[in-house]
Amino acid sequence: MTKNKQTLGNPVYPIMFAIGGVHLLNDSLQSVIPAMFPILERDLGLTFTQLGLIAFSLNMVASVLQPVVGYLSDKKPRPYTLPIGMSFSLVGIAGLAFAPAYWLIILSVMLLGLGSAIFHPEGSRVSYMAAGTKRGLSQSIYQVGGNTGQALAPLISAYILWPLGQKGAAIFILVAALAIFMLLRISAWYKEELVQEKLNKRKRVILSTMENLTKKQVGIALTLLLTVIFARSFYVANITGFYIFYIIEKYTVEITTGQLFIFLFLVLGAAGTFFGGPIADKIGRKNVIVISQVVPIPLCVLLPHVPLGIAIVLLGLIGFFIMLSFSVTVVYAQELVPSKIGTMAGLTVGLAFGMGAIGAVVIGMLMDIVGVYQTMLIVSFIPLIGLTCLGLPRDQKIVAVQ
Numbered sequence: 001m002t003k004n005k006q007t008l009g010n011p012v013y014p015i016m017f018a019i020g021g022v023h024l025l026n027d028s029l030q031s032v033i034p035a036m037f038p039i040l041e042r043d044l045g046l047t048f049t050q051l052g053l054i055a056f057s058l059n060m061v062a063s064v065l066q067p068v069v070g071y072l073s074d075k076k077p078r079p080y081t082l083p084i085g086m087s088f089s090l091v092g093i094a095g096l097a098f099a100p101a102y103w104l105i106i107l108s109v110m111l112l113g114l115g116s117a118i119f120h121p122e123g124s125r126v127s128y129m130a131a132g133t134k135r136g137l138s139q140s141i142y143q144v145g146g147n148t149g150q151a152l153a154p155l156i157s158a159y160i161l162w163p164l165g166q167k168g169a170a171i172f173i174l175v176a177a178l179a180i181f182m183l184l185r186i187s188a189w190y191k192e193e194l195v196q197e198k199l200n201k202r203k204r205v206i207l208s209t210m211e212n213l214t215k216k217q218v219g220i221a222l223t224l225l226l227t228v229i230f231a232r233s234f235y236v237a238n239i240t241g242f243y244i245f246y247i248i249e250k251y252t253v254e255i256t257t258g259q260l261f262i263f264l265f266l267v268l269g270a271a272g273t274f275f276g277g278p279i280a281d282k283i284g285r286k287n288v289i290v291i292s293q294v295v296p297i298p299l300c301v302l303l304p305h306v307p308l309g310i311a312i313v314l315l316g317l318i319g320f321f322i323m324l325s326f327s328v329t330v331v332y333a334q335e336l337v338p339s340k341i342g343t344m345a346g347l348t349v350g351l352a353f354g355m356g357a358i359g360a361v362v363i364g365m366l367m368d369i370v371g372v373y374q375t376m377l378i379v380s381f382i383p384l385i386g387l388t389c390l391g392l393p394r395d396q397k398i399v400a401v402q
Helices: 013-035 037-044 048-075 081-098 102-131 135-151 153-164 166-199 215-241 243-251 255-283 285-294 296-305 308-322 326-336 341-370 372-379 382-391
Strands: 004-007 398-401
Touching: 013 037, 013 048, 013 081, 013 102, 013 135, 013 153, 013 166, 037 048, 037 153, 037 166, 048 102, 048 215, 048 341, 081 102, 081 166, 102 135, 102 166, 102 341, 135 153, 135 255, 135 326, 153 166, 153 255, 215 243, 215 255, 215 285, 215 308, 215 326, 215 341, 215 372, 215 382, 243 255, 243 372, 255 285, 255 308, 255 326, 285 296, 285 308, 285 326, 285 382, 296 308, 296 372, 296 382, 326 341, 341 372
Parallel strands: 004 398
Antiparallel strands: none
16 A cells, blocks of 8 residues: 655644644634523523524634635735734624624624634644644644633633623633734744745645545545534534523523533543544544544433433533544545645634534524423434544555655
């Protein structure tokens, strides 16, 4: 079996960790949205459908625009779009904190979605440029930063927004400002790397780990991969946005206690994201994707039927395994289409946002129509869709030479 070879530089660890840190800050801004759901229901009397539409507005803007930003970046990288994008997020979070009406909340979260759409593909490109021979590790550091930011949502809800109300979101204006400062430094490095590439007349490309795939086979593989992302994102949107209402209704716990259970799901999900990349470097991308989809299925089906103590354990296990493939699906897509690094990052991560957006609306409507418990029963079978991963082509090992 022929092994691919490619020339790669040494990993730039300060940039790898810096862009991962900004990803944490960026996604902590986004996590304010689901964290605010119980507060908006309490203070503004919004329905579950209206809450779903707020999440839809955030995630759909990010979903639609991410592949566009990635495509434009592949044609002509623009390093300083990173701090510009974060500036939109700063305006959005400020608007969210002080919006007096529902339509202004929608507008504010759309600005947050725009900032996220600009950040994610360009941030993924910076992670790749800094990776050297550690592609899986670098993408994991980058993605675990984002997942850690998302994991803060329950704590933000329980300890900032619940006591302070909507205006408590103003604290996160400082988070956006810190992210802009860090991105200005990262963008300077990014620009210098592009200058060096031009001077050396070289271009970074990913050599695919997929051997002898036709365009039709690549298209089928991408379709299967995007289906996997749909199943994962739909289920995660259910847990992060709406499972808190199920916990309160079924187990009669306080909101602050319930949010800690969601936090456990997200923290172990972040751990899964971190370990997924290095594991995939050793055993293959497809193997990790299959493990990530198959293992959670029985756990998800059991979750609505068990006592609280077992539910907590299941939540943690589901979070770890279902997110094990998060960074891996990005790298797998980039290696399917190695000439489109930014486009594939935008497509896969953007689709995750988009499916989360659709999932939020569908789940909110179902909860209004059939109730909280029945909705949880229906959604517990969604991970079965992820079994399409079994049809993905197997990837090969890359040998790096200096």
